[in-house]
Amino acid sequence: MISFTFNGSTSTDKGLKVLAVRRWLLPAPNDSYIQISGRQGSLLYPRERQDGTIEIDCAVVDSTRQNLRIKARQITAWLSTKERSQLLISDEPDKYYMGKLSQEVPLESEPLFTEIGEFTLFFRCEPLALGEEVIAYFTDDSVAINNLGTASTELFFQSTFMVAAAEWKVALGTDYCRVIHAFQVGDVLTINFGTGAVLLNGARAMNLLDWQNSRFFTLPPGESTLTITPPGASAALVKYTPKWL
Numbered sequence: 705m706i707s708f709t710f711n712g713s714t715s716t717d718k719g720l721k722v723l724a725v726r727r728w729l730l731p732a733p734n735d736s737y738i739q740i741s742g743r744q745g746s747l748l749y750p751r752e753r754q755d756g757t758i759e760i761d762c763a764v765v766d767s768t769r770q771n772l773r774i775k776a777r778q779i780t781a782w783l784s785t786k787e788r789s790q791l792l793i794s795d796e797p798d799k800y801y802m803g804k805l806s807q808e809v810p811l812e813s814e815p816l817f818t819e820i821g822e823f824t825l826f827f828r829c830e831p832l833a834l835g836e837e838v839i840a841y842f843t844d845d846s847v848a849i850n851n852l853g854t855a856s857t858e859l860f861f862q863s864t865f866m867v868a869a870a871e872w873k874v875a876l877g878t879d880y881c882r883v884i885h886a887f888q889v890g891d892v893l894t895i896n897f898g899t900g901a902v903l904l905n906g907a908r909a910m911n912l913l914d915w916q917n918s919r920f921f922t923l924p925p926g927e928s929t930l931t932i933t934p935p936g937a938s939a940a941l942v943k944y945t946p947k948w949l
Contacts, residue, residue, distance in 0.1 A: 708760060709792040710803075710827075711785055715762065718779055723761040723822070725793055730949060731756045731831030753831040753949075758791065758803065760825045772819055776811055783809075783825070791827055798836070799948060803829035835946035842940040846931045849923065853946035856922035858898030863938040865891045874932045874940075879921040882914040887937070897921070 737746040806828035
C-alpha cells in the first residue's frame with residue numbers, strides 16, 4: 705500500500721489510506737516566447753522550470769462521525785505549515801520534494817457512511833525531486849564524482865589550509881572559482897555555490913572572491929572530476945544534493 709510522509713509524519717501514522725497519487729512526468733517549462741514583426745516564428749528565451757502540483761487522494765475512517773471530526777482536526781494540524789516541508793512518497797523512498805498545501809481541502813462523506821471521509825491534497829512543490837546529501841573528499845587535490853541525479857546541482861566546498869597559500873581555486877573542466885587571500889595554516893574557507901556565500905573562518909569574505917573570472921558552476925549529471933590548487937595546500941571536501949527531473 706502506498707503512503708506518504710510530510711512534515712515529519714507518515715500518512716499511515718495519521719490513520720489515512722492513500723487512494724491515488726498523481727505526479728508530473730516532467731515539470732512544466734517556464735520559458736518566454738517573443739514574436740517579432742517580420743520574423744517567422746517566435747524567439748525562445750529558456751528559463752528555469754515552474755513549480756509542480758502533486759495530488760494525493762486520501763480516505764479516513766473512524767467509528768463515529770464525532771471521532772471522524774476529531775481525527776480531521778488532527779490531520780489539519782499536521783498538514784498546516786508556514787514553509788515548504790519535505791514530501792516523500794513511499795514508492796520512491798530515496799527521493800523527496802519540497803512542498804506546501806496550496807488549496808482548500810474539502811472533506812467529503814457519504815450520507816449513509818458518515819464515518820468515512822475522502823479528500824484530495826494539492827501540494828505545490830519545487831520542480832525537482834531531491835536525494836540525500838553526498839559528501840566527497842579530495843585526495844591528491846582532486847575528487848571523482850558520479851552524480852546519480854538527472855539534473856545539475858549546486859556545490860558546497862570546505863577547505864582547511866595545511867600550509868600558507870596566496871589563493872585557492874577549484875575547477876571543473878574550463879570553469880573555475882578562485883579566492884585570493886594570504887591564507888595561513890589552519891584557515892578554513894567555505895564556499896556555497898548555491899547562495900554565493902564565501903566565508904573565511906566563519907566570517908563573510910565576499911571581497912576575496914575573484915569576481916571577474918570566477919563562476920559558481922553546477923555539477924552536471926554523471927561523472928565529473930573536480931580539482932583544487934595550489935597542490936597540497938589544503939584538505940578539502942565537497943557536498944551536493946542529487947536532483948531529479
